[in-house]
Amino acid sequence: MRCDFCGYEFTEEEAVRGCGNCPVGAECKMMKCPRCNYEIPLEPQWLKKVKKLFAKE
Amino acid sequence: MSLFRRKSSCHAGPAEAPCGAKKVALVGNPNVGKSVLFNALTGSYVTVSNYPGTSVEIARGTAEIGGEKFEIIDTPGMYSLLPITEEEKVARRILLEDPPDVVVHVVDARNLERMLAMTIQLLEAELPVILVLNIMDEAERLGIAIDTRLLAERLGIPVLGAAVGRKRGLAEIRAAINGFRKNPPAVPGYNGWLENDIKEIAGLLGNGSALSPRAVALLLLQRDQEITDLVRQAEGERFAAVEAKIGEKTYVRRGSFHLDLSLERRKVAERLLQGVFKAPDRRKATLGDRLSRLAVRPLTGVPLLIAVLYFGLYQFVGVFGAGTLVDFLEGTLFEEYFNPWVEGLVRGVIPWPVVQELFVGEYGVITLGLRYAVGIILPIVATFFLFFSMLEDSGYFPRLALLVDRLFKMIGLSGRAVIPMVLGFGCDTMATMVTRTLETVRERIIATLLLALAIPCSAQLGVIMALLSQAPGALLIWFLSLLFVFLLIGLLAARVIPGELPMFYMELPPLRLPQLSNILTKTYSRMQWYLLEILPLFILASVLLWFGKVTYLFDKMIAWAEPAMAAVGLPREAAVAFIFGFFRRDYGAAGLYDLQTQGLLDARQLTVAAVTLTLFLPCIAQFLIIKKERGLRVALAIGIFVSLFAFGSGYLLNRLLAATGVL
Numbered sequence: 001m002r003c004d005f006c007g008y009e010f011t012e013e014e015a016v017r018g019c020g021n022c023p024v025g026a027e028c029k030m031m032k033c034p035r036c037n038y039e040i041p042l043e044p045q046w047l048k049k050v051k052k053l054f055a056k057e
Numbered sequence: 058m059s060l061f062r063r064k065s066s067c068h069a070g071p072a073e074a075p076c077g078a079k080k081v082a083l084v085g086n087p088n089v090g091k092s093v094l095f096n097a098l099t100g101s102y103v104t105v106s107n108y109p110g111t112s113v114e115i116a117r118g119t120a121e122i123g124g125e126k127f128e129i130i131d132t133p134g135m136y137s138l139l140p141i142t143e144e145e146k147v148a149r150r151i152l153l154e155d156p157p158d159v160v161v162h163v164v165d166a167r168n169l170e171r172m173l174a175m176t177i178q179l180l181e182a183e184l185p186v187i188l189v190l191n192i193m194d195e196a197e198r199l200g201i202a203i204d205t206r207l208l209a210e211r212l213g214i215p216v217l218g219a220a221v222g223r224k225r226g227l228a229e230i231r232a233a234i235n236g237f238r239k240n241p242p243a244v245p246g247y248n249g250w251l252e253n254d255i256k257e258i259a260g261l262l263g264n265g266s267a268l269s270p271r272a273v274a275l276l277l278l279q280r281d282q283e284i285t286d287l288v289r290q291a292e293g294e295r296f297a298a299v300e301a302k303i304g305e306k307t308y309v310r311r312g313s314f315h316l317d318l319s320l321e322r323r324k325v326a327e328r329l330l331q332g333v334f335k336a337p338d339r340r341k342a343t344l345g346d347r348l349s350r351l352a353v354r355p356l357t358g359v360p361l362l363i364a365v366l367y368f369g370l371y372q373f374v375g376v377f378g379a380g381t382l383v384d385f386l387e388g389t390l391f392e393e394y395f396n397p398w399v400e401g402l403v404r405g406v407i408p409w410p411v412v413q414e415l416f417v418g419e420y421g422v423i424t425l426g427l428r429y430a431v432g433i434i435l436p437i438v439a440t441f442f443l444f445f446s447m448l449e450d451s452g453y454f455p456r457l458a459l460l461v462d463r464l465f466k467m468i469g470l471s472g473r474a475v476i477p478m479v480l481g482f483g484c485d486t487m488a489t490m491v492t493r494t495l496e497t498v499r500e501r502i503i504a505t506l507l508l509a510l511a512i513p514c515s516a517q518l519g520v521i522m523a524l525l526s527q528a529p530g531a532l533l534i535w536f537l538s539l540l541f542v543f544l545l546i547g548l549l550a551a552r553v554i555p556g557e558l559p560m561f562y563m564e565l566p567p568l569r570l571p572q573l574s575n576i577l578t579k580t581y582s583r584m585q586w587y588l589l590e591i592l593p594l595f596i597l598a599s600v601l602l603w604f605g606k607v608t609y610l611f612d613k614m615i616a617w618a619e620p621a622m623a624a625v626g627l628p629r630e631a632a633v634a635f636i637f638g639f640f641r642r643d644y645g646a647a648g649l650y651d652l653q654t655q656g657l658l659d660a661r662q663l664t665v666a667a668v669t670l671t672l673f674l675p676c677i678a679q680f681l682i683i684k685k686e687r688g689l690r691v692a693l694a695i696g697i698f699v700s701l702f703a704f705g706s707g708y709l710l711n712r713l714l715a716a717t718g719v720l
Contacts (some may be wrong), residue, residue: 004449005458005476007566008087029586030487037491038454038476041582 001031005038012042078119078126081234082151084179085163086172087134090191092116094163094221094230095131113147123235130157138178138272139279146283152184153287156267159237160184161230166196166203166218169334173326174319180212180242182272187215187233194220200337208333213243244271245325251317254278254306261299263292277303278314345568352456352568355463362460365453369444371532374515375522378440383523383650387432396424415603420611426599429647430592437519438587439580445483445515446579450571454479459565468547469503469554470495477504481512483583485642486679488512493686503550505687509675510699511543516643520650521667528660531667531720538668538710546702594678598640611636625665625707626715630657634670641676661711661720669707674700 001010012031030039081098083091099118108115116131132151133144140146152160162179164172169190179186190196190203209216215233219226246252258277259270266273266287276284277299285303289296307314351357400417407413417424448454454475462472474495481488485508492504513521525532605611618632630652638645649666652658658666674696675683684692714720 002566004452005454007452007455010087029582036473036476039480039487039491041579041586043578044582044585047578047581 001040003033003036003038004040006033006036008033008036078128079158080128080130080155081120081159081161082130082132082157083161083163084132084135084148084152085175086136086165089134089163089165089172090221091134091163092131094161094189094191094219094227095129097221097224097227098122098231099129108147108150113144115147115151120231122231125235127234135175137175138182138268139276139281140283152182153267156184158185159187159234161187161189161234163189163191166190166193167199167201169203170323170326170330173329174322176212177245177322177325178272178275180214180244181269181275183242183244183269185237185239186242187217187230187237188212189221189226189230190216190218191221193218194223194225202335204333208329211243211329211333213240245329247318247321247325251321258299258302258306261295261302262288263295266291275318278306279318280307349456349565349568352453353459353565355460358456358460362457365448369448370441370518371522371526373444374437374440374519375526379437379519379523380526382436382440383433386436387428391428391432396428399423411607414607415600418603418606420599420602420606422596422599422603425602426595429644430588430595433520433647433650434516434643435584435588437516437523439584441515441519442483442580442583442587443576446576446583447571449579450569450575452566452568455565456568467551468507468544469551470500470547474500474504477508478512481508481514482518483515484587485509485512485514485675486682489679489682489686499551499554502554502687502691503547505683505691506550506695506698507543507547509679509683509695510546510672510702511539513539513646513671514642517646517671520643520646521671524650524653524663525667528663528720531660531664534664534710534714534720535667535671538706539671542672542702542706594641595644598637598644601640602637621704625669625704626711627662627666627669627707628657631662631666634666635673638670638673639676641678644676645670645673661714664714664720665707665711668710669703672699672703672706674703 001012002008003010010033029042031042032039083095085091095116095118098120100120104117106115106117113133115133118129118131120127120129130151132148135145135148137145138149140149151157160179162176164176176186176188188208190205193203196203203218205216205218215237217226217229217233219230221227221230247255255271255274255278258274262270262273268276273284273288277288288299292299352361396417403417403423404413407416414421416422419425457479458472458475461475465471465474474492477488477491477495480491488508489505492501492508495501495504521535522532525535602611605614614636615629615632618635619629622629622631631649634645634648634652636645637648649658649663649670652666653663674680680692680696683695687695
């Protein structure tokens with residue numbers, strides 16, 4: 001995915017690593033850009049599944 | 058041998074090259090086709106493992122080129138030899154600790170000027186570089202012509218055009234790797250003072266690094282901690298002299314070294330590409346490019362920002378979201394249909410008046426909590442997040458950061474602080490957490506204070522805009538009051554709080570037309586997160602208020618707050634909005650909305666209440682995050698200061714408006 005602030009491209013896995021010290025923890029639906037720390041909302045799981053479904057077709 | 062280098066060893070992995078095989082590292086920005094080139098060179102014989110001590114994955118494979126075995130390493134994406142992310146650190150460590158025999162720098166031919174800065178750094182480091190201009194097919198389609206021979210001549214290294222996704226240029230890349238002979242590269246020079254600084258520091262360094270003394274000197278001047286530690290270890294007692302020289306140089310250039318170096322590298326890249334890179338004129342004049350330039354120049358950027366705020370925030374969020382939509386949802390659906398129906402139902406089913414009050418009373422969970430959350434806050438945050446996502450997806454925010462950088466520097470911040478400030482308009486609590494990413498402690502404290510004081514959250518902003526737009530001039534007074542406070546407190550804080558001046562420079566991603574699917578997805582995700590967070594809190598607040606009401610504690614709190622309300626010229630009922638506001642900022646704004654619809658506030662009182670409430674104490678969640686991020690002492694100091702300052706400002710504004718008769 002691409003950071004909406006600085007344009008850096010990264011994976012969700014990379015972004016989650018930056019959240020280690022955050023008190024909100026797993027409840028948070030945001031990801032942080034590993035480069036500039038801008039917060040980006042996480043795409044809902046159901047939407048990912050729908051996209052995947054259409055992508056396969 | 059090199060003091061930075063790790064002892065090489067031979068592992069017996071299936072995909073690893075035999076002992077003595079030459080190492081080839083593929084380096085470059087993310088998304089330039091490194092992995093495609095890696096797969097094309099190595100085929101299926103690949104191992105993927107974490108780099109020691111990190112969770113960063115590195116792919117290694119073997120390739121047989123011209124009868125000789127090579128070990129190919131696909132490094133993580135990096136923008137510069139000065140790393141920021143863990144991936145960039147690992148990529149650099151690969152070059153430092155186990156220096157490859159060939160470094161293939163893969164760049165996107167379309168953005169050659171921007172990416173050439175890293176080639177310059179690799180040459181400065183005296184690494185054995187081959188430059189691959191990938192995605193040439195796309196570049197040619199855009200009308201870009203690149204003279205690779207002339208560039209190779211100027212850089213003193215092999216330069217190859219390729220489109221590895223289409224297998225174009227692969228044979229040439231293989232031949233260049235196989236026949237690579239390291240010649241002295243043409244290391245480009247910088248301006249006088251920078252060259253002088255580099256020479257003075259490089260002259261103090263030994264020759265133990267995998268990178269040249271020139272590259273190490275530049276990294277030391279950029280305060281690279283990892284390199285500083287390695288040089289300290291390598292130089293031993295001699296490091297004191299190096300450290301003193303770096304301290305002297307960085308003190309002199311403290312304000313702008315990164316920016317100056319970045320501009321110098323850009324100049325060098327421009328010089329190198331003269332007559333090499335030819336792009337059609339129309340490329341320079343796209344609408345996106347023109348808008349981008351207009352957005353960052355103060356003369357055009359400020360009017361553009363005002364237009365964005367007027368149409369986006371005022372018209373769309375304030376008038377449409379907080380006006381039309383709230384009128385319909387709260388005024389019609391809740392007040393006329395849902396609340397009377399649910400009141401009848403609850404009073405019919407539950408016989409005890411005290412329990413009835415809990416659900417459908419003045420501060421009932423349904424009649425107040427649910428109404429505030431769904432009837433008032435939901436349409437406002439929905440329109441706000443829609444507007445926010447549109448701006449975000451267009452790439453406007455980094456341009457805003459550049460536009461306000463100079464102004465922010467006056468108040469001890471840098472353009473980077475735009476990130477928490479912009480996020481604060483969504484939710485101040487989350488934004489307070491983001492302040493930890495600011496460069497200096499001083500900047501973090503100033504940003505935390507300004508977020509607590511002068512940045513209203515989305516729902517608060519929407520309600521206030523809807524309320525004040527009904528009184529001519531009130532919205533302007535509210536906006537000017539907050540702007541004045543923001544600048545005044547920022548200027549004072551920058552003078553009172555000691556610390557270093559932050560610096561800021563960033564690469565601008567392209568400005569683009571926002572995509573509807575992105576906007577809708579982001580709006581949906583943010584609203585889901587917001588509602589999941591606020592609904593339980595609104596319900597909890599309603600229960601606490603109900604408890605306060607049945608025990609008469611709430612009446613007592615209102616009575617205690619009465620003198621403060623009177624001092625700022627507000628009726629005693631306004632205390633309710635302030636008590637609500639401590640639970641959540643948006644809850645307080647919704648309370649103000651109720652007072653206005655009951656006709657309890659005139660235009661002046663409404664303006665004073667809106668200014669005081671916006672400046673008032675951060676909500677409980679934000680207070681707890683301030684405590685966590687900055688410590689209890691700073692949190693208490695900010696809390697007390699903000700409360701006193703809010704009422705002090707309300708008092709002065711009320712006096713000023715009464716004396717001038719403006720409202």
